[in-house]
Amino acid sequence: MASEPPVRSKIEYVIFDMDGLMIDSETVYTRVTNDILAEYGKEMTWDIKAGLMGKPEKDAALHLLSFFPDISLTVEEYLRRRDEAQDKAWPTVPLLPGIERLVNHLHKHNISMAVATGSRKRNYFLKTSGAQDPDFPGRVANGQRGIRKGRGKPHPDIFLVAAKECLGRSVGDVSTDISVDLAEAQVMERKRGLVFEDAIPGVIAAKRAGMNVVWVAVPELRALDTGADLSAEQILQSLEEFRPEEWGLPPYES
Numbered sequence: 001m002a003s004e005p006p007v008r009s010k011i012e013y014v015i016f017d018m019d020g021l022m023i024d025s026e027t028v029y030t031r032v033t034n035d036i037l038a039e040y041g042k043e044m045t046w047d048i049k050a051g052l053m054g055k056p057e058k059d060a061a062l063h064l065l066s067f068f069p070d071i072s073l074t075v076e077e078y079l080r081r082r083d084e085a086q087d088k089a090w091p092t093v094p095l096l097p098g099i100e101r102l103v104n105h106l107h108k109h110n111i112s113m114a115v116a117t118g119s120r121k122r123n124y125f126l127k128t129s130g131a132q133d134p135d136f137p138g139r140v141a142n143g144q145r146g147i148r149k150g151r152g153k154p155h156p157d158i159f160l161v162a163a164k165e166c167l168g169r170s171v172g173d174v175s176t177d178i179s180v181d182l183a184e185a186q187v188m189e190r191k192r193g194l195v196f197e198d199a200i201p202g203v204i205a206a207k208r209a210g211m212n213v214v215w216v217a218v219p220e221l222r223a224l225d226t227g228a229d230l231s232a233e234q235i236l237q238s239l240e241e242f243r244p245e246e247w248g249l250p251p252y253e254s
Helices: 025-038 048-052 058-064 075-092 099-108 120-128 156-167 184-191 199-208
Strands: 013-014 112-116 194-199 212-216 234-236
Touching: 013 099, 013 156, 013 199, 025 048, 048 058, 058 075, 099 112, 112 156, 156 184, 156 194, 156 199, 184 194, 184 212, 194 199, 199 212
Parallel strands: 013 112, 013 194, 194 212, 212 234
Antiparallel strands: none
């Protein structure tokens, strides 16, 4: 008889990133950006893209264009053209494999959940408007909710806002890194959370928040040597590989 998998940590609440984790929006980001850059004979490679993922949109645009100082495209013009093309594409973005099953399973067992995304509120609704929506409770922390300017990922704020304001968890100051002295109860409350992320800045942010992290990473990202400490508790290629019982959560029904 097969042995039971070890329980990594007893989880009480779950926080999901959205882009590239719940929905296949990264494909749209890449295609639209490279369509714009192609007019200047440029291309966004994976090492550039890795630095954009998880960042607030203006910060991401500034980072992107810093690699192409010889082109005339301004941040404002890039964002305008990008938004126009992306807005047409968002209603067609599908859910990624495994997310619907996982979210519906956690909802069925009354596990508290929230989404933590750098997307603006309008973009969140555009991106999820066409997907077959999982049974999600609609608790969302985004780049316009409680996140101070300049405190996007890899700062821990967005995950702490999601835990504190969306789920009512006593995690302490939402801008306080786990490396700072916290009350023991706040440290333990953070450890009861599990974050699902696909982006390197998001993994760093969740670790700085003091939460457990499952990194669902495409091979291109895992192959990059960024020099960052990506000590996620678990690395998967797809959410279809996730086993809830390893985290003290109810197992999937057969």
